[in-house]
Amino acid sequence: MTTKSSLLKVILLGDGGVGKSSLMNRYVSNKFDSHLFHTIGVEFLNKELEVDGHTVTLQIWDTAGQERFRSLRTPFYRGSDCCLLTFSVEDNQSFLNLNNWKKEFAYYADVRDPDKFSFVVLGNKVDVAERQVSMEEAQRWCQENGGYPYFETSAKDATNVSAAFEEEAVRRVLSSEDRAEHLLPTDTVDLRRKPRANGSCC
């Protein structure tokens, strides 16, 4: 089997405090800090993974969700392959703001058709007992906005974190394998074919 490698730029967006940095730390270092400082600007970390014999490097960009850092984060949206729109299930406002995050991303990343872009939605902090956003509400929003995959995550107890980060990588590898299997050899030249008799052109 041939081994292919590729790089995927994955960017985390969402309100300040929803748990973006905690999700990245849980995924890359398997650590959780219950007193994390707000992010200022952006930070990125790489993580390599194997999908079906393919090596994929996820380059994960963690951004500052607080409004005052808007101008520090937006220059880094361009070139993203996947955007993880994150909210906290214990904070309804962070869920309502998903629309604004989607718009901000589409504008600064210069995405023509946001409904066709690879957004993945994460409802984080599902370990907390008192929810303000139900799973059904979140799933409905994803359906109505282009059928985005939805994951209920907890950076604290590691629920669904790898699955959410790896969703796009897995989808791309599997769909490229699928395409390769169904590819017809359209660009071959039949060398045995006889040339035209009179050599006329056009």
Ligand SMILES: Nc1nc2c(ncn2[C@@H]2O[C@H](COP(=O)(O)OP(=O)(O)OP(=O)(O)O)[C@@H](O)[C@H]2O)c(=O)[nH]1
């Ligand atoms: N209970 C619980 N707390 C969490 C979870 N994820 C993050 N937290 C806590 O929520 C707080 C904010 O988390 P951060 O990861 O800093 O949030 P952020 O989205 O990066 O915030 P900004 O950097 O300001 O955009 C921290 O105190 C975390 O410990 C989770 O899954 N469950």
Ligand SMILES: [Mg+2]
């Ligand atoms: Mg942060």
